[in-house]
Amino acid sequence: MKQTLNVQISDKKEYLIQISDGSFEELNQEIYELTRNQKRLVVISKRVYKLYSGDLNFDDEEFLILPDGEKEKNYKNYLKIINRAFEMGLTRSDVIIAIGGGVIGDIAGYAASTYMRGIDLIQVPTTLLSAVDSSVGGKTGIDLPAGKNIVGTFYQPKRVFININFFKTLDKRQFMSGLGEVLKYAFIEESCKYSSPLYLFEFLTLSCDKILQSEPHTIIRLIDYCLKLKVAVVTVDEKEGGLRKILNFGHTLGHALETITKYRKYTHGEAVVYGMFFVINWAYMQEYINYAYYRLSLDLLNKYGFKPLCKQYPIERLVEIMKKDKKATSSKITFIIPSGKKQVTEVKLTPFDVEFALKDMENSKK
Numbered sequence: 001m002k003q004t005l006n007v008q009i010s011d012k013k014e015y016l017i018q019i020s021d022g023s024f025e026e027l028n029q030e031i032y033e034l035t036r037n038q039k040r041l042v043v044i045s046k047r048v049y050k051l052y053s054g055d056l057n058f059d060d061e062e063f064l065i066l067p068d069g070e071k072e073k074n075y076k077n078y079l080k081i082i083n084r085a086f087e088m089g090l091t092r093s094d095v096i097i098a099i100g101g102g103v104i105g106d107i108a109g110y111a112a113s114t115y116m117r118g119i120d121l122i123q124v125p126t127t128l129l130s131a132v133d134s135s136v137g138g139k140t141g142i143d144l145p146a147g148k149n150i151v152g153t154f155y156q157p158k159r160v161f162i163n164i165n166f167f168k169t170l171d172k173r174q175f176m177s178g179l180g181e182v183l184k185y186a187f188i189e190e191s192c193k194y195s196s197p198l199y200l201f202e203f204l205t206l207s208c209d210k211i212l213q214s215e216p217h218t219i220i221r222l223i224d225y226c227l228k229l230k231v232a233v234v235t236v237d238e239k240e241g242g243l244r245k246i247l248n249f250g251h252t253l254g255h256a257l258e259t260i261t262k263y264r265k266y267t268h269g270e271a272v273v274y275g276m277f278f279v280i281n282w283a284y285m286q287e288y289i290n291y292a293y294y295r296l297s298l299d300l301l302n303k304y305g306f307k308p309l310c311k312q313y314p315i316e317r318l319v320e321i322m323k324k325d326k327k328a329t330s331s332k333i334t335f336i337i338p339s340g341k342k343q344v345t346e347v348k349l350t351p352f353d354v355e356f357a358l359k360d361m362e363n364s365k366k
């Protein structure tokens with residue numbers, strides 16, 4: 001089964017996303033055809049290299065293997081890619097291929113966007129999380145100790161190849177992390193303004209068992225729905241001047257939790273899910289959504305085994321981190337919150353409001 005989506009950012013910027021469960025031979029062949037006359041630098045995660053280098057038909061010298069983990073999305077590894085590209089003699093006509101999860105895609109994407117002022121980039125996401133989010137839409141970047149993605153660019157790939165066979169070796173926690181990001185799309189569907197209803201919320205509810213069992217055609221359909229929504233958003237607003245902010249649903253608190261725990265305690269999807277619980281709760285308390293939708297929302301998260309955050313972190317510190325978020329203004333913190341069924345809106349809260357809401361959430365659990 002193969003699904004193809006077209007991303008049309010502008011007259012000059014257009015690319016295909018291919019979602020398939022085809023063989024690795026087919027994948028190799030397609031990459032080869034697309035890059036036939038180019039020098040290739042294949043940036044690959046160590047884990048993926050160990051598992052799949054035998055299936056991927058590249059020469060040994062084409063690979064640059066980087067360690068796994070969010071803490072590796074740093075300047076040091078960025079420079080490794082740039083230096084290697086230079087040593088290999090890559091020019092502006094050549095290509096960087098990113099094979100791995102979001103960390104590899106973001107860092108290789110940032111390198112591709114800056115090397116010689118920009119060379120071709122092909123994204124081959126190997127996790128559900130990177131397939132439904134970071135490999136598409138052109139955000140690239142690296143982290144600083146002070147925060148995630150502080151340095152980065154908007155740089156669209158030349159092609160995205162999603163092959164769900166890579167997901168077979170994901171551990172359960174990483175797969176669930178991807179589902180955290182998938183669930184986000186159910187809550188924002190209406191606001192994405194896709195041309196026709198996809199009923200993702202209902203699909204996630206009805207197909208929960210098949211999704212949790214990774215039934216291939218259900219997973220392809222799921223990725224296709226998520227990406228149709230994401231593409232609808234980034235086509236209208238590539239650089240996050242407005243609409244694209246809705247893709248950050250659950251991310252304001254999520255990023256703060258990742259930062260406070262130094263990216264070591266929670267997966268990205270888990271942190272985003274905690275962030276979603278927080279904003280759903282807040283939206284209900286502030287009467288942005290009614291009780292029926294509040295319950296429906298919590299039921300969907302619970303159906304996938306997600307529960308609200310039970311560990312407590314110093315609220316003042318979380319708020320300090322959120323104040324430094326890229327989306328924050330000097331005095332307000334931006335949240336995307338539910339404003340109706342499958343709809344979200346942007347609100348700017350004072351640090352005082354946020355502290356109050358976090359304390360309220362903690363108290364409600366007692």
Ligand code: GLY
Nearest residue numbers: 133137139244247
């Ligand atoms: N991950 C959110 C975005 O691509 O805008």
